[in-house]
Amino acid sequence: MTNTKTMAAQIERINSIITGAAEYYKVAICSNTYGYMDNRIKQTAYRTFRKIYGKKYKKHHIPMAKLSNRPQRHENRQDKTFAVEHNEKWIGITKAYITHSQRDKFNYNQKMTPYSSEGRQLYIIEKKGRKLPALDRPPIYEDVELFTCEEKSLNSFEYYMNREYAYNRDRGRCKICGENLRPKFRHCQRLDGTLQLDKINRVPNLAWFCYNCIKIITGGEIPPNTNSKMKSKTERYGAKLKVLN
Numbered sequence: 029m030t031n032t033k034t035m036a037a038q039i040e041r042i043n044s045i046i047t048g049a050a051e052y053y054k055v056a057i058c059s060n061t062y063g064y065m066d067n068r069i070k071q072t073a074y075r076t077f078r079k080i081y082g083k084k085y086k087k088h089h090i091p092m093a094k095l096s097n098r099p100q101r102h103e104n105r106q107d108k109t110f111a112v113e114h115n116e117k118w119i120g121i122t123k124a125y126i127t128h129s130q131r132d133k134f135n136y137n138q139k140m141t142p143y144s145s146e147g148r149q150l151y152i153i154e155k156k157g158r159k160l161p162a163l164d165r166p167p168i169y170e171d172v173e174l175f176t177c178e179e180k181s182l183n184s185f186e187y188y189m190n191r192e193y194a195y196n197r198d199r200g201r202c203k204i205c206g207e208n209l210r211p212k213f214r215h216c217q218r219l220d221g222t223l224q225l226d227k228i229n230r231v232p233n234l235a236w237f238c239y240n241c242i243k244i245i246t247g248g249e250i251p252p253n254t255n256s257k258m259k260s261k262t263e264r265y266g267a268k269l270k271v272l273n
């Protein structure tokens with residue numbers, strides 16, 4: 029039988045296809061498409077899990093809120109999906125409907141048009157008043173990283189999952205300056221780098237910083253114009269940091 033890590037990585041590969049397709053359809057009337065996709069995937073998953081686990085397949089049908097993969101996407105979702113357990117973490121199949129429809133964000137109105145001042149005004153009012161949907165972002169890991177990661181290494185499966193959790197915990201912001209983190213300019217730091225492999229990748233030991241701040245806390249100088257609040261945060265994290273020499 030395929031090992032659970034490979035299955036978990038396969039599920040994440042499927043998830044990237046599901047979310048990719050959902051992104052594609054989100055600008056159109058998509059709830060029917062989402063429903064169709066989710067149903068077909070559920071049926072296929074049901075047959076696959078029955079085949080693998082027999083009558084025990086029900087143990088693999090769990091609320092999405094319990095999943096470790098894509099915690100931001102799945103948080104507070106109580107409806108069930110199929111999942112595998114790997115190292116005490118549940119990795120499950122996502123659902124297309126979770127992707128926010130862009131169309132639903134606006135109350136379209138026949139009079140809303142770019143060709144009249146009244147039409148433009150209606151659009152502006154609608155846009156301003158809209159409630160922004162929760163940030164729906166792709167996970168930080170690549171599925172290939174899940175396939176190739178080694179169990180007893182620093183960048184283990186646990187690391188990728190917990191790093192994602194820490195990112196979600198901090199709402200994608202730098203622990204020091206509070207700026208929104210951007211790809212390529214963010215860094216996940218293990219605060220105590222001297223811990224054993226089984227403890228080093230726990231969520232409380234992981235923190236996200238922007239490139240500027242990580243440079244400072246790992247030995248750079250604090251810029252003279254730094255305000256006192258940021259300065260004390262920088263010093264606190266600098267003192268907390270234990271790097272393996």
Ligand SMILES: [Zn+2]
Pocket residue numbers: 202203204205206207237238239240241242
């Ligand atoms: Zn920062």
